[in-house]
Amino acid sequence: MAAVTVLYFASLRDAAGVASERIESDAIDLQGLFAQLQSRHGFAWPADRLRVAIDGEFAHWEDGLREGSEIAFIPPVSGG
Amino acid sequence: MAAVTVLYFASLRDAAGVASERIESDAIDLQGLFAQLQSRHGFAWPADRLRVAIDGEFAHWEDGLREGSEIAFIPPVSGG
């Protein structure tokens, strides 16, 4: 089990109903964590349409969960 | 014979020593006029490196001389 903070942005935050949450998860990687949160919040996005970041840097879906880290799921961007 | 005003710009004016001159010419076209002025002023430019204008519009070297018109020989431009 790892305790992490998860950040949500844009429509993902609207779906989650919160901008961030602290959760404990037994997922082995970020992909697994997203699957758990997707079923809890009903996210419409499949993981392959999102990017993921750990502690302010882009990460890979296969990366493991580090205790105390901050994880962000990043829906398609629309700046500019 | 046609009396025309000829305008010179940039290095062509430096070579002519004047910005404009009024001349009478029996040249049948602008190409012929340029040849006359080239031999008088010693212009280094061949006609095919220049453009020519009559009364503020681009013209063709084969165009004839119109009495009272203003003719400009235009060396390669360097604006911008």
Place this chain on the structure above:
Amino acid sequence: MKRFQLSDTPIRIEPLRDSLCHQTAGAFASFEGWVRDHNEGRVVLGLHYEAYVALAEKEGERIVEEAMRRFDIVEARCVHRIGELRIGELAVWVGVSAAHRGAAFDACRHIIDEVKSRVPIWKQERYREGDMGWLHPAAAAAGKD
């Protein structure tokens, strides 16, 4: 000096432009993104930009630094607004100075293309009918706006 910045207040163009001046630079290209009054057939009254600030600042900086290495340019900067914007307001500014114009244009376009596709910033439009919508363009539509 940071070459990429997020700003929650209106972007002031003149000091940005002046910061790119250099005696060896003969060319300057800039791009501005303005808030339009419509999008995909709907009337837009205003919009909100949200960013994942920590990552957006890093990724934006990487993009401009990459352009500094990849193109033969003198200086480059980009500023992106966040927060509430009105129609006509400046949402993003990119400026590039270079010895020659080809590199200035190419780098400027490269930076805005990359910023739009890589920097974690999201646009929420507010429509005449009272609803709002987040824009999450599919990768296939990238490069259109």
Place this chain on the structure above:
Amino acid sequence: MKRFQLSDTPIRIEPLRDSLCHQTAGAFASFEGWVRDHNEGRVVLGLHYEAYVALAEKEGERIVEEAMRRFDIVEARCVHRIGELRIGELAVWVGVSAAHRGAAFDACRHIIDEVKSRVPIWKQERYREGDMGWLHPAAAAAGKD
């Protein structure tokens, strides 16, 4: 309104840029040509732009009008300085607004390329050694600066 102008006084960018704003325009691209302190290995102290004014104004206007027809843009303008200029001064400004950025960039670049190759304006550089020289680039060198 003339879309192309010659100016014998410093170009003021802000009113030009503002004149291109339009609620349907989401993108704005601009180009500036600045006086460099060197050219082809020589130190340049300043320069002088001379124009065949009557024809330059007509040809410049034709170039911008052509761009208005050829590209999907909202508005475009160009101003070129004539007379004496110092190092760093703004020699030419081009601005284009459009719904989308591709057309804004393409039209802006097209206009400056055409202005440099077609408008009867000549640059005379003043060098550190005291001499001066008119620039008459060969057609083959077009598009370099």
